Amino acid sequence: MKIHPLITTSDTLAELCERLAKSEFVTVDTEFMRENTYWPELCLVQIANTEEAAAIDPMAEGLDMTPLYDLLTRNEDVLKVFHAGGQDVEIIFNATGRTPHPIFDTQIAMMAISQSEQIGYSNLVESWQGLTIDKGARFTDWSRRPLTERQIEYAIGDVTHLSKIFPKMLKRLIKTGRGQWLDEEMEKLADPEHYRSDPAQAWKRIKAPGRNPQVLGRLRAIAEWREIEAQGKNLPRGRIARDETLADLASHPPKTQADLAKVRGLSQGWKDNEIGKRLMNAIAKAQPMTEDDMPPRTPRGAPLGKEGVLVADLLKLLLKIRAREIDVAARLLARSDELEMLASGVRKNLPVLTGWRYEVFGHDAVDLVEGKLAFAVENGRLKMTHVDDVVDAAPAAPAKDAAPTTDASPTTSD
Numbered sequence: 001m002k003i004h005p006l007i008t009t010s011d012t013l014a015e016l017c018e019r020l021a022k023s024e025f026v027t028v029d030t031e032f033m034r035e036n037t038y039w040p041e042l043c044l045v046q047i048a049n050t051e052e053a054a055a056i057d058p059m060a061e062g063l064d065m066t067p068l069y070d071l072l073t074r075n076e077d078v079l080k081v082f083h084a085g086g087q088d089v090e091i092i093f094n095a096t097g098r099t100p101h102p103i104f105d106t107q108i109a110m111m112a113i114s115q116s117e118q119i120g121y122s123n124l125v126e127s128w129q130g131l132t133i134d135k136g137a138r139f140t141d142w143s144r145r146p147l148t149e150r151q152i153e154y155a156i157g158d159v160t161h162l163s164k165i166f167p168k169m170l171k172r173l174i175k176t177g178r179g180q181w182l183d184e185e186m187e188k189l190a191d192p193e194h195y196r197s198d199p200a201q202a203w204k205r206i207k208a209p210g211r212n213p214q215v216l217g218r219l220r221a222i223a224e225w226r227e228i229e230a231q232g233k234n235l236p237r238g239r240i241a242r243d244e245t246l247a248d249l250a251s252h253p254p255k256t257q258a259d260l261a262k263v264r265g266l267s268q269g270w271k272d273n274e275i276g277k278r279l280m281n282a283i284a285k286a287q288p289m290t291e292d293d294m295p296p297r298t299p300r301g302a303p304l305g306k307e308g309v310l311v312a313d314l315l316k317l318l319l320k321i322r323a324r325e326i327d328v329a330a331r332l333l334a335r336s337d338e339l340e341m342l343a344s345g346v347r348k349n350l351p352v353l354t355g356w357r358y359e360v361f362g363h364d365a366v367d368l369v370e371g372k373l374a375f376a377v378e379n380g381r382l383k384m385t386h387v388d389d390v391v392d393a394a395p396a397a398p399a400k401d402a403a404p405t406t407d408a409s410p411t412t413s414d
Helices: 010-020 066-073 086-096 106-113 121-129 149-176 179-190 199-205 213-233 243-251 257-262 274-285 305-326 336-343 355-369 387-393
Strands: 025-033 041-048 052-056 079-082 103-105 373-378 381-386
Touching: 010 052, 010 066, 025 086, 025 149, 041 149, 052 149, 066 086, 079 149, 086 179, 103 106, 103 179, 106 121, 106 149, 106 179, 121 149, 149 179, 179 355, 199 213, 213 243, 213 274, 257 274, 305 336, 305 355, 305 373, 305 381, 336 355, 355 373, 355 381
Parallel strands: 025 079, 079 103
Antiparallel strands: 025 041, 041 052, 373 381
């Protein structure tokens, strides 16, 4: 495979993208920094196909990234392959307003062909290629220039290894017939709505302190205020105020700006500065949350009762058994909250009861809840058994009042 020098000019990047546009797939990775900013700072992009690989410096002066972004987000003929690509996709969305498509994530794909739920890249490479990756440059400051040869070599390795692993993984998926299982998951990864930052929805990231409409209304207002402050200053949310502080403010709102000095997590200066004034304005304008906007009630944390909790535990055991039997990650089949909803009697709008998930696991899960499925031990291993099968296989018991039978012929008296 040809490895190009670090690309820093627009002409070289355009030529590379023109060649890559003829590929069936490209593997993509990014290096970025976000510890001190709200928006992740893109520092490096690595891309490869089966013949060539390159690292691109988006921080290079005058570099036009348009050809690369068009390849990733507008060219529907080239599959874009990532590993754990959520943050990479977010960065591309922030830069373009679009997401890569079509897309494939090898971490998600591993869930369909193994019991690995969040396999790391190093373990993926070791599993498929028997290689150990040098992690020495993993936590480097990618924003500092110039980049060293070791940094660039490490970064490019992420896509060169992936370009060899992906075809093998695709063959495995085709052989098992599980490729279609991943379609929905990949579309979720490419859905722009997952990466759109709407300050009005920021409250949903914070653990809600109960279901009081007034408290939730204030939480929504101050979470939106924090998001706008963080975006405007390009600072992490936590640098403005921590989630716990927002929850406390929502539950115990200060009456005056001077009271902000007493709030844990805020500095004394908030009692008379401009940011404190904007926070107080947000609290004052907060409206109680309507019933339509309230977070949906879910069985998580809700009383299932002792029997319901036991049923949920049995469903989780069933999930582990089925995942082991078919060698698939349990998380791909069903989530814990879905199983709790099943245990509580919910049967509508559950992914586990639709499509391939229902065929592979959901049908048996419903049977277990309805008493049609039981657990058995065979050769020291726990397995599932349908009750009807057990009954059919059991020898028939003699009738309680049946008369004993003999080989002698009946006799009659004259």
